[in-house]
Amino acid sequence: MSDDDRYRAPALDKGLDILELLAGIDGGLTQAEIGKRLDRSPNEFYRMLDRLQKRGYVTRLEGDRFALTLKLFGISQLHPPTRRLVSYATPLMRELAIRTRQANQLTVFDRGQVVVIAQQEAPGYWGISVRVGSHISLYDTGSGHVLLAFSTEEQRRVMVAENPLDAGREMPPSLASRLDRIREQGYESMPSAQTAGVFNLSAPVMAGDGAAIAALTVPYLPLVNVPDAPDLSDCTHMLLDTCRTLSSMAGAGVETG
Structure with missing residues (x-):
């Protein structure tokens, strides 16, 4: 097992993947689009998106699109x-x-x-x-x-x-x-x-x-x-x-x- 895999934190990786993806997108993405871009099932991101939204890191726009907020800024x-x-x-x-x-x-x-x-x-x-x-x-x-x-x-x-x-x-x-x-x-x-x-x-x-x-x-x-x-x-x-x-x-x- 490599050092990179030894200390993996899948939930954290998933959240960071979402933030890094949305940081480069204008207009936001739907949950399905996020899943497609990250080559994962959209259902995997439901709870993570919910938590990121409640913590203020993402916001939901019209059409159920998720966009990065300015909280990181x-x-x-x-x-x-x-x-x-x-x-x-x-x-x-x-x-x-x-x-x-x-x-x-x-x-x-x-x-x-x-x-x-x-x-x-x-x-x-x-x-x-x-x-x-x-x-x-x-x-x-x-x-x-x-x-x-x-x-x-x-x-x-x-x-x-x-x-x-x-x-x-x-x-x-x-x-x-x-x-x-x-x-x-x-x-x-x-x-x-x-x-x-x-x-x-x-x-x-x-x-x-x-x-x-x-x-x-x-x-x-x-x-x-x-x-x-x-x-x-x-x-x-x-x-x-x-x-x-x-x-x-x-x-x-x-x-x-």
């Missing part, structure tokens, strides 16, 4: 690369706050939710602060819009299906068309749906594959008592510059905007 966020992202971003976020005189926050899509992973306060008396660890909506925030816009159609469907804050809410048709415009111009600019008088500026931090790994947002608050404060247009350019730098550090080598 969420788990990877706990890995040192995410901590490195925050460590890279922190000085850039601090500089951005000083230059814009506005607060800013960094968000990622983590295990079904948009989560704030870093926050930089405004340098003056006034600014909008969002607590690190806060969960925010995909549909009603600039960060959510950017993360949706810079994702594939398949990733987008899974993100919407997984997000509990938007559970049961279909994506508004107007948002679907808006996402195309956001992707084209490279950023989102929208009035805050949560705080009157605030204008959210959000841009993506890009990975090498052209997908957003994070969104950086400036909740712009007009400073009427600071005559030389950067205006909305200036803050947008500063935000995009910061995201280009951070994307380059993340290995994207692409420009936003």
Whole structure:
């Protein structure tokens, strides 16, 4: 008996086979298709698919198709690369706050939710602060819009299906068309749906594959008592510059905007 066979764990192998298969499929597969692809009886996968679905690793789409969720991606966020992202971003976020005189926050899509992973306060008396660890909506925030816009159609469907804050809410048709415009111009600019008088500026931090790994947002608050404060247009350019730098550090080598 070889060393490879001596410590076999058939159930674990079966689960990993499913995850590895679905990772390379857009649109998901039915149980029968999974069995065919893996050259096994579909009945062998019923219990495994049930457990993977209950544990949040796969989701069931229309037509009884199973697709990989972003839970594995969420788990990877706990890995040192995410901590490195925050460590890279922190000085850039601090500089951005000083230059814009506005607060800013960094968000990622983590295990079904948009989560704030870093926050930089405004340098003056006034600014909008969002607590690190806060969960925010995909549909009603600039960060959510950017993360949706810079994702594939398949990733987008899974993100919407997984997000509990938007559970049961279909994506508004107007948002679907808006996402195309956001992707084209490279950023989102929208009035805050949560705080009157605030204008959210959000841009993506890009990975090498052209997908957003994070969104950086400036909740712009007009400073009427600071005559030389950067205006909305200036803050947008500063935000995009910061995201280009951070994307380059993340290995994207692409420009936003």
